[in-house]
Amino acid sequence: MGVPGSDERQExxxxxGEFGLIGRVTAGRRQPATTLLGPGDDAAIVAASDGRVVTSTDVLVEGVHFRMDWSTPEHVGRKAVAVNIADIAAMGGVPTGLLVGLACPRTTPTAVAEGLAAGMWEEATRAGAGLVGGDVVAADQIVISVTALGDLQGRAPVTRGGAMPGDVVAVSGRLGWSAAGLAVLGRGFRSPVTVVSAYRAPEPPYAAGPQAALAGATAMIDVSDGLLADLAHVAEASSVAIDVRTSLVPVPQRLVEVASALGADALHWVLTGGEDHALAATFPDPAGVPQGWVAVGTVGRGAGVTVDGRQYEKPPGWQHWR
Amino acid sequence: MGVPGSDERQExxxxxGEFGLIGRVTAGRRQPATTLLGPGDDAAIVAASDGRVVTSTDVLVEGVHFRMDWSTPEHVGRKAVAVNIADIAAMGGVPTGLLVGLACPRTTPTAVAEGLAAGMWEEATRAGAGLVGGDVVAADQIVISVTALGDLQGRAPVTRGGAMPGDVVAVSGRLGWSAAGLAVLGRGFRSPVTVVSAYRAPEPPYAAGPQAALAGATAMIDVSDGLLADLAHVAEASSVAIDVRTSLVPVPQRLVEVASALGADALHWVLTGGEDHALAATFPDPAGVPQGWVAVGTVGRGAGVTVDGRQYEKPPGWQHWR
Known part of the structure; x- marks a missing residue:
């Protein structure tokens, strides 16, 4: 007999419980060799052969950074991990381990939590890192905090502060795709799937980070807030001016089509759209820009970022509270 | 003229904004020598001379783990850091760096965020670690995720899984104080201040972790859920039985007085109260229990935790969702 409808109630x-959930999402997972001690003890132990560890934390909040009606739990899990590993790559590091703090309502279906974890494992595995630890607690909304650890493999880190006048500015990875996907979803559409997928989970070019470091990149940043906004951080940290040449900036045909359908500007998405987590770096020599990277501008004396020598007219990025 | 009352509106x-807040809470702070690159870039870099990094994440949620009407922001910040460093200590490690993910409502007074950060810096400094990075985002309630990094200084980690029959069980640090403080606050009182302070921010015996490792501890755990609950984790991970002797367990006179005033049981607080973040460890030889540690029981063959040879009657701890 039972309560009417109780058969359909989701677990x-x-x-x-906390320990039950942790058991489920860690059981049977394979850790990389860098995970010297995985989940289950007071703390995890991760190899840091280099003698230094590169580390970054990003927090994603339901309704702010993702919507459960626009993304599957797997997408959200992939995104939470990807945005962090992109930060490791942007220093020239390779990711080793990830820790996850998950706050979610008591009523969250187990399937959602398992989906989040599956997406995290998928992205971590793709990048060669392990999910080594974390914490699961109750809260009013889903808040996912991920900390990534990485290794510099003996190289100097590539900070934001080393760009020099005369350097060339180059990018690796997608720009504007996530912004296009967000615009599509915001109008109530679900396709084209290429841009919608790009919004749901970015595909940062992880290997391009160490590659750029090896190629002698003088500065590097993860493009999370938009190309112009993030190049402004490089310009400020390096005390230089950066000029982006729109004739060099690749604007994919797909984005032009989507922008045309929505009455939007594809170049604007490429210049200001965040959340694709491309990498932007500066190199001393145009001939030294590594394969897969595209030169889009130059570094000069002065301050700030210009586009074709002029101030860019539209708002160059976003801040969470503004 | 202005809007009536606008003078009193808190910032x-x-x-x-996000960057403004990060600038304020990091400006002028002194990093320890292990912080090779602090906040401000895509990722931080922390020394890991040992070639391994010990790491743990804990998440505190407003209304679940703390109440802003029971604690100051400084207390909450101290607690968020302390619970994480205690995990590093419980492996026998020394803390090096901390990353903080802070989610909070847009309406949060700047003074609250600055108070949280001040508490975090206070506790980090006490433990010798740096606040090396983090993220600040908007959310409906305050959620604080802290990741601690630590160094094993060449020692083997002390896990939960190494206790052997014949070992002695010992504890270092306070037990039951936070539970007593919570009971006091729950009845609407604000004193005695010693127990209320213990609830607001624990004082884990960080140095006792490496000390125990050097003394040959076979297993160790951070007492976060209560002595019996956490010893049960050691018993399970080590496939042993643990018996706690109440005659050996120190029950401070202060707790006896508070318990008497509230009609509660001080020994129950000591055995089951969490959040003091004492350390519990097992040692092969009673004579080898280091100074500052108190032997409270023994390890035997079998499974589970007993008190004076019997099952403990009351619920041995708590889980967040039960």
Missing amino acids: TVADI | TVADI
Whole structure:
């Protein structure tokens, strides 16, 4: 007999408890060789052969950084991990381990939490890192905090502060795709799937980070807030001016089509769209820009970022609270 | 003229923005020598001379792990850091760096965020670690995720899994104080201040972790959920039985007095109260229990935790979702 409809009630995280959930999402997962001690003890232990560890934390909040009606839990999990590993890559490091702090309502279906974890494992595995630890707690909305650890493999880190006048500015990875996907979803559409997928989970060019470091990049940044906004951080940290040449900036045909359908500007998405987590770097020599990177501008004396020598007219990025 | 009352409006985090807040809470702070690159770039770099890094994440949620009407922002900041460093200590490590993910409402007064950061710096400095990075985002409630990094200084980690029959069980640090403080606050009182302070911010015996490792501890754990609950984790991971002797367990006179005033049981607080972040460890030889540690029980063959040879009657701890 039972309560009417009780057959269809989904199991929630409250049903299986904190330890039950942790057990489920860690069981049977394979850790890379760098995970010297994985989940289950007070702390994890990760190899840091270099003698230094590169580390970054990013927090994603439901309703702010993702919407569960626009993305599957797997997408959100992939994104939470990707944005962090991109930060490791932007220093020239390779990711080794990830820790996840998950706050979610007691009523969250277990399937959602398992989906988040599956997406995290998928992205971590793609990047060669392990999910080594974390914490799961109750909260009013889903908040995912990921900390990534990485290794510099004996190289000097590539900071934001080393760009020099005369350097060339280059990018690796997608620009504007996530912004296009967000615009599509915001109008109530679900396609084209290429741009919608790009919004749901970025595909940062992880290997391009160490590659740029080896090629002698003088500065590097993860493009999370938009190309112009993030190049402004490089310009400020390096005390230089950066000029972006729109004739060099690749604007994919797909984005032009989507922009045309929505009455938007594809170049604007490429210049200011965040969340694709491309990498932008500066190199001393145009001939030394590594394969897969595209030169889009130059470094000069002065301050700030210009586009074709002029101030860019539209707002160059976004801040969470503005 | 202005809007009536506008003089008294507190500045919020939305007023100064994400970068403004990060600038304020990091400006002028001194990093330890292990912080090779601090906040401000894509990722931080922390020394890991040992070639391994010990790392742990804990998440604190407003209304679940703390209440802003029971604690000051400084207390909450100290607690968020302390619970994480205790995990590093419980492996026998010394803390090096901390990353903080802070989610909070746009309406959060800047003073609250600055108070949280001040508490974090205070506790980090006490433990010798640096606040090396983090992220600040908007959310509906305050969620603080802290990741701690630590160094094993060439020693083997002390896991939960190494306890052997014949070992002695010992504890270092306070037990039951936070539970007593919570009971006091729950009844609407604000004193005695010793127990209330213990609830607001724990004082884990960080140095006792490496000390125990050097003394040959076979297993160790951070007492976050209560002595019996956490010893149960050691018993399970080590496939042993643990018996706690109440005659050996120190029950401070202060707790006896508070318990008496509230009609509560001080020994129960000591055995089951969490959040003091004492350390519990097992040692092969009673004579080898280091100074500052108190032997409270023994390891035997079998499974589970007993008190004076019997099952403990009351619920041995808590889980967030149960």
